[in-house]
Amino acid sequence: MSETSRTSSFRKCPKCGEIWESREAFLRDPSARLAGYQAHFEQPELGLLLFHHLSCRTTFGIQARDFADLYEGPVYRESMLESDGCGQFCTHHDELGQCTVKCKHAWVREVLHIVDHYGC
Numbered sequence: 001m002s003e004t005s006r007t008s009s010f011r012k013c014p015k016c017g018e019i020w021e022s023r024e025a026f027l028r029d030p031s032a033r034l035a036g037y038q039a040h041f042e043q044p045e046l047g048l049l050l051f052h053h054l055s056c057r058t059t060f061g062i063q064a065r066d067f068a069d070l071y072e073g074p075v076y077r078e079s080m081l082e083s084d085g086c087g088q089f090c091t092h093h094d095e096l097g098q099c100t101v102k103c104k105h106a107w108v109r110e111v112l113h114i115v116d117h118y119g120c
Helices: 003-008 023-028 064-070 106-116
Strands: 032-038 048-053 058-063
Touching: 032 106, 048 064, 048 106, 058 064, 064 106
Parallel strands: none
Antiparallel strands: 032 048, 048 058
């Protein structure tokens, strides 16, 4: 593999080595399914979207910032994790639901929804 193709691909499966040349190809691949989210409470862009690669039965994470451009809405500055209105979605790895709280993590919840329904 040339240096150019190595740096131009989107992701490589850490177990089987399958390469997705673009994010589009990755998101459209039925063998790569969104499975969860591991929040980073200080810096949401560093949180991990967790994917199951069905072909080799592994799970791996991709940072939320790699999908941030899919979201075009507001980004809030404060964490509302401890507030009464918070459903604590970000504390559960397998919870992919959207959140209505205006929190600094809200944009990632929207990205999860976009990724989960990509191409539908």
